[in-house]
Amino acid sequence: MGxxxxxxxxxxxxxxxxxxxxxxxxxxxxxxxxxxxxxIGPALAIGLLLPICLTVNPTSALIMFAAIFYGAMYGGxxxxxxxxxxxxxxxxxxxxxxxxxxxxGRAGAALATAAIGSFVAGTIxxxxxxxxxxxxxxxxxxxxxxxxxxxxxxxFTTVGTLLGASRIRGLVALSIGLVLGLVGAxxxxxxxxxxxxxxxxxxxxxxxxxxxxxxxxGESLYLAARHQVM
Numbered sequence: 001m002g003x004x005x006x007x008x009x010x011x012x013x014x015x016x017x018x019x020x021x022x023x024x025x026x027x028x029x030x031x032x033x034x035x036x037x038x039x040i041g042p043a044l045a046i047g048l049l050l051p052i053c054l055t056v057n058p059t060s061a062l063i064m065f066a067a068i069f070y071g072a073m074y075g076g077x078x079x080x081x082x083x084x085x086x087x088x089x090x091x092x093x094x095x096x097x098x099x100x101x102x103x104x105g106r107a108g109a110a111l112a113t114a115a116i117g118s119f120v121a122g123t124i125x126x127x128x129x130x131x132x133x134x135x136x137x138x139x140x141x142x143x144x145x146x147x148x149x150x151x152x153x154x155x156f157t158t159v160g161t162l163l164g165a166s167r168i169r170g171l172v173a174l175s176i177g178l179v180l181g182l183v184g185a186x187x188x189x190x191x192x193x194x195x196x197x198x199x200x201x202x203x204x205x206x207x208x209x210x211x212x213x214x215x216x217x218g219e220s221l222y223l224a225a226r227h228q229v230m
Contacts, residue, residue: 035074052064076091080099181205
């Protein structure tokens with residue numbers, strides 16, 4: 001614990017310099033812009049900006065990439081709340097309640113709640129990771145196949161409690177999600193699953209593509225039909 005605290009303080013000392021704070025601000029701004037654009041997630045944004053490492057100090061570049069990630073995770077909530085179109089997979093839950101608040105005339109409150117919640121949750125998660133990562137890594141190494149099965153059962157049980165009024169629709173949605181997630185090559189064994197001989201399906205189906213297709217397309221058709229009726 002003491003070693004983790006001292007390393008955390010050294011990290012703060014390095015980060016709280018004018019140059020690194022400037023790169024952090026730039027990364028947050030770019031990440032927020034990227035998060036607003038559907039289909040471009042934080043991983044893709046970081047990949048596109050990797051050449052910056054050739055000309056920027058590695059520490060500053062890492063700080064900027066971390067800021068891009070956090071900014072993109074928050075930026076997706078803007079389109080989720082205002083347009084019911086998640087910018088990335090982490091903003092799907094925001095679209096469920098945030099868009100309802102926006103339609104009720106409380107878009108500002110929803111955006112403020114998302115911003116404050118993102119900052120508080122990100123800060124708490126970072127601190128917990130800094131202090132608990134070594135212990136969590138030791139525990140993860142001891143998990144056997146039976147433990148993985150228990151985690152899967154726990155995940156399905158958790159989803160079962162969030163199915164809503166119609167359990168049949170929830171189970172159907174869960175089954176479709178599992179089928180889509182199984183498409184592609186297995187990360188451990190390399191075995192192909194549900195590709196049916198299509199080599200383009202080896203990499204699997206992008207979650208962002210499915211989310212944008214379901215939310216954005218559905219919202220567009222709804223608005224178009226509503227406009228036609230009016």
